[in-house]
Amino acid sequence: MSKSSKSGSDNRAAMASLSPFELKDELIKAAGGGVVERPANVSMLNAGRGNPNFLATIPRHGFWQLGLFAMRESERSFAYMPEGIGGFPKHEGLEERFEIFARENKGTPGIDFLFGAVSYVRDQLGLNAGEFLYEMCEGILASNYPVPDRMLKLSEVIVGQYLRREMIGKHPFVGDFDIFAVEGGTAAMTYIFNTMRENFLIKPGDTIALGVPIFTPYIEIPRLNDYKLEVVNINAVVEQGWQYSKEELDKLRDPKIKAFFLVNPSNPPSVKMDDESLAYIAEIVKERPDLILLTDDVYGTFADDFVSLFTLCPKNTILVYSYSKYFGATGWRLGTIATHQENIFDEQLAALPDEQKAILHERYESITTEPDKLKFIDRLVADSRTVALNHTAGLSTPQQVQMVLFSLFALMDTPDAYKNALKRLIRNRKQALYRELGIPLEDDDKNLVDYYTILDAEYIGERMHGREYVEWMLKNTQPSELLFRLAKEARVVLLPGRGFGTQHPSGRVSLANLNESDYMQIGRAIRKLMNERLEQYKAETSGKKGK
Template identity: 50%
Template structure:
């Protein structure tokens, strides 16, 4: 039985929170919820998953055991605890011996399969593969190449290609830059677009909204001062109407930013939306820059990215954080195809601007104009002067490759199926316990769900109630009432630029039982509003 705290919700001055991001507002909601002692908080705000991939982590540890043995061979005559940099000679034979002696340890068989896969499917020499992995785990050298280690890039490219192209014919004709998570990818990309004259203050950037909050906030920073043009998703089906796509006919719009599947709606672009957007760009905006953030694509069925549909125009941001339960590892990538609009736009800049860029990058090469945009992102990430120390930490790159290999070698997609099942069962449980019938949507992903209070109110209590709810501005305090009365923490849809009163529920970070309670508690609070409506 659901029990709701009968204390009146505290009087809140909402105006002082108007400029807070939803992630900062969450802390205020937690303060309100904690005002009631001895009660369990259910924080379904931030989307940190409570599930993770264990096998590639075990493989990381076993690789570490072997790497340490390899290091200790160099100075075995010295005191214990002293090692050297392995040279790779005989590494394959020694690994075979290590594997036979440790086959009962989880992760060793995985490493054997990974070496075989890399050789057979990707053409990577076994010695080169092992030697790179061993030295990368030991982190005894700077990252060389800075952008990404050679064989690790081949592995991750294959993973990105298979996940982003879905049923489409796949290519790996693109470069990757390994970054400190998707957030670093975003920050580096915006900075380099400005540094290289691809964007300037006052330019227009189109955002497919609602969208992950930083894409709303970054363009407004003082160093950028970009003008935002919104391409609004239809909040009935979360697809992009043709009328919104046609806003891109404005040639003043230099950049389009997309999160696909959407955050907070957690619905992917349908094939129809992808086709219409692709046709429009190919016919009317061939010079448009596109950033697609596809962190949730691996949870979708038959996902196709704009990176695959519009390869010339699109820079892909991908993070390993959600799918592998690895937010703390800080693993992300930037992907750009070999032939791309970013490089072509730089080459087309006026000579005066080219000379400025020559001066910026002159310490890296005698021919700075030959530096590709993605390699300029690498250099800019370390203020150019420290380019020689750029690059993601090598153990992080190893774990990224092992995550990638775990999916590439999972021919039956068992891990993917488990990830999808767990979040979709939670979705069903949440709505069932709210007493709301679920509408099927083949493009829904279910990492999050958006509780649209107008829609829910209409389904549960009728349109007269919805009008009362709007007229009395009840959506403004819903999250605070929910937090105070029940201890449930959700994020405001408004923080992601959702038009109607709404709340984002993460379906990734709590237990199945917790979502039962969230469903019941949310319904109880809505019932309380309905009782207030009836009394009025």
Template identity: 55%
Template sequence: MTENTTPAKRTLDDVGPDDRLSPFELKDLLIRAASSDAHRLMLNAGRGNPNFLATVPRRAFLRIGEFAVEESERSYSYLDSGFGGQPRLDGLVDRFDTFVSRYPDDPGVRFLRSALSFADDQLGLDEHAFLAELVEASLGSNYPTPPRILEHCEQIVERYLRQEMGDASLSFSLFATEGGTAAMTYLFQSLFANELLHPGDKIAIGTPIFSPYLEIPVLPGYDLGVVDIRLDQDADWQYPDAELDKLLDPAVKVFCLVNPSNPPSTKLSDERLHAIAELIRTKRPDLVVITDDVYGTFADDFTSLFAVAPANTILVYSFSKFFGATGWRLGVIGVHEENVVDAAIRALPADVTDRLAKRYSSLTDDVAGLRFIDRLVADSRAVALNHTAGLSLPQQLQMTLFAVHGLVDRRGHYKEAAKSLIRQREQTLYANVGAPYRFEPEDVDYYTLVDLQRLAAELHGAGFANWFAAGAHGRDYLFRLARETGVVLLPGKGFEVVDASARVSLANLAEWEYVAIGRFTRKVLDEYYAQYSAENGTPKE
């Protein structure tokens, strides 16, 4: 009999105080600890998935689906076997008007009317062509054409991103992807495929940052050297000049950042954005920047680096957080029409150009003229399957409706409700710690870093804070919280945060649960302070 050699899962008893755990391994241990009580609900406040969502564009998705199926059934109704066919496009708008008249008070129908009106008045889109795209996308019966993104979807999402990223004059192309994670995967893949990155090259990462950004560059096959560009917590999480000066090294090929940051949840100030743009313009015109701006729609007066340094910056945006759509997997890559990546491809040496001509020869005879964004599409399907590339049509339909929702919400009702919800939760959490939160101008507050070291100092003095940090009590706090309350938080260390801290998502729990986190945090710090006082002879407060 063959012995089963499957390694057993680690438990808390296997973990010593000095053991180094990846953030994901630690997360799994915390979830097991939080789930140990079968009579208590486990609450994962370490995840960024929001517990709110936009309902109106989803209602519209269902209504256009209903209309699309009815249109499809007109083709083969004589078969009486559940058959449908491609909708007949002649007279489509008239039949749609008849359809929606059945639902005069339906929010989804009102939204669809607004969408068609907006597309006509603001974008000059042909109503019949736009409606036909929505209907065909709903049915999902064809391959995505064009594979990069549907024509009207691109125009609407581009307009939405111009509005949200801070520059209405930008001109760029989009590639619709399976969320922001797929966007990052495709970007690294194509940068290597086009020999703009090689193993051993340097890549700069703005930290603290979502942990996969730290883990992708060092994967076997990539083997990139990582240069840490660190945000300064004491300057409201902005990049100091000394950190930005690291980008002057010509060996640094790419700079990746998340803005607003994750987990500090602070946007870059206008002054820092323009400092980076000026550095690029005057000293690093060859630098490629990738900015992940998924949280930008929660910020006040947000401006993306994509808007101030467009030729050098590739935009990654996901609809997942703002619209409560992580399960939809909706993201885009935005590339300016005139950009440094295409310029770098044109400047490649002849031997590399020859290799790339062979790689992309099945797509076009003019490989030299093939844009980077189109290479991204092809590389996403191993080039040979380019003809079946592209985000699924129903996903592009929902993306279109989300973008229209952001455009027609002219008074910002949804946006203001989302921002006020997460900021109220933050105030609630810190009020129950006993250290009310002070909102800074660049704060966004989708997450908060519960900085245990700083809270320890604020509540009980610097001596206690130093003792707390030296004893590595931060991890014990996470396990106690999981065991005693069922709440899981992620350690700040997993995001390259220096102080003992925990990331709390302010988007995915109910108000009373933030009360519980705040009270438990104060309870643990007070208990440790009692221990510190006993050991050091310090009078108890």
């Protein structure tokens, strides 16, 4: 082997240890660098990141129109001053003035939605329309701190109704839950891990379980010096449609496992947990009422008839939901953490040893006269601002307003027109990809969500060229080699499936961020690469047979 080729091999080996999101940057360099000459009209196809190329327009139009109305309300104060000074909206007559505004601007995009939203809040949710408009106007003007800091009062009610519809549906559910509005799902994860550690719910050396494959940060966070947790993998079985077998779920019966963290529907397989598995976990929780569950359900809104684990095990579960993917709002950073008002987190805090209670009493005594009674979800809020800055905690109010408008848009869409359009969009893209691969699309699984798809080299290779070819390819292929060849030769960027905990060499394709013709091009590029490897296989094996 030459020195340069050995160096390249070493670099690839080092890159195999990178997070898939960091490796993606190297793949982008390989696809877009200036080392290899390419025609100027050939563009890079980055199917690596999950950022959708679609977004919800109607609630955004509503946001901007609401902003204009709120500005008009603000300018009613200090109107005698020409220097551009406004004031807070005024409660009295606000609803009537909004109706005048809506009539004056009828036909303008967003106005009908806003008018309908106010009606829905008043007539369907039973809330005071004037109070709602005031909270929205003050919020969009960002003229006050978030109060309450965990979430604005009526905003929490409306977002709660949205979560009930999308995460619980028609399933029986007893009791209420609290919501903490946060800066997207990533902030939710950060806050939860931190508060669990600070409150002795998890400690260095403790064991947690991860449902794998899983969003890479869940794999990486427990290993950090901040936590030093032991991890037991609960492996989804590809041959069983990426579901967890009973044998795998039985690992949760081990009392040393403090918590089970999962993404549902999964990332990257993009499959929702089936009803049987949900019920089986609920049975385990009955035997293990101390087991903490954390479910990240960001892709639940793309699934058919989705039911969250939060529904079946509400007192044991922390529910994380982000608006980013479904509404095309990754830049808004909108997420929620929800816990049932009767939960094991508060029970475990109450049962801590006196020494640990004393430490926590001192930690939170500056923000409440009864720190021992501070709920887990309110500790999340305080810890998100290092406790001392709790008085300025909370998601920015314009973000909360947009979250509310997204929620109302979905609640008012009783035929699920928006949801069905998105499902149709991403599933057509998947069909186009597999059609160009030349592989039959096994798409009869009702649990498939299809926001992502895993292109498993073993699965694809065997269906294209047979088992012997696959065994040769796996033996003679470095973990990231095929991904780098796709990037350099076809300018196609995929994320490595290995980084998410998958057991086979694979690439994760986001079906949300490119157009249908692009997925056709990706399918052709992968097929071309596989055919080239087939020629190498034939040359090597025929030479050996000749000897």
